[in-house]
Amino acid sequence: MHKLVMRFLTATEGKYFTLTVDDIKADGDGVPTVTEAEVNALMDLVIVKNIFASANGSLIGKKDAKVVTTDTGIVEVA
Numbered sequence: 001m002h003k004l005v006m007r008f009l010t011a012t013e014g015k016y017f018t019l020t021v022d023d024i025k026a027d028g029d030g031v032p033t034v035t036e037a038e039v040n041a042l043m044d045l046v047i048v049k050n051i052f053a054s055a056n057g058s059l060i061g062k063k064d065a066k067v068v069t070t071d072t073g074i075v076e077v078a
Contacts, residue, residue, distance in 0.1 A: 002068070010058065010059060
């Protein structure tokens, strides 16, 4: 599974707001296909629309973003 993790700067200096989007788009081989341009556009839209409430104030800028890939394996237990 792949997810997009975006961190935003908030009105409170040194505090961040994290937004995670699960199951981002991937190609037929399961490789994530989200682009930097798409991530930047999404983060800009989130900031401009101001739709998320944060305990640390409004979202005022972009901190960073990353694609996180997780792999799950079955462990046999007796």
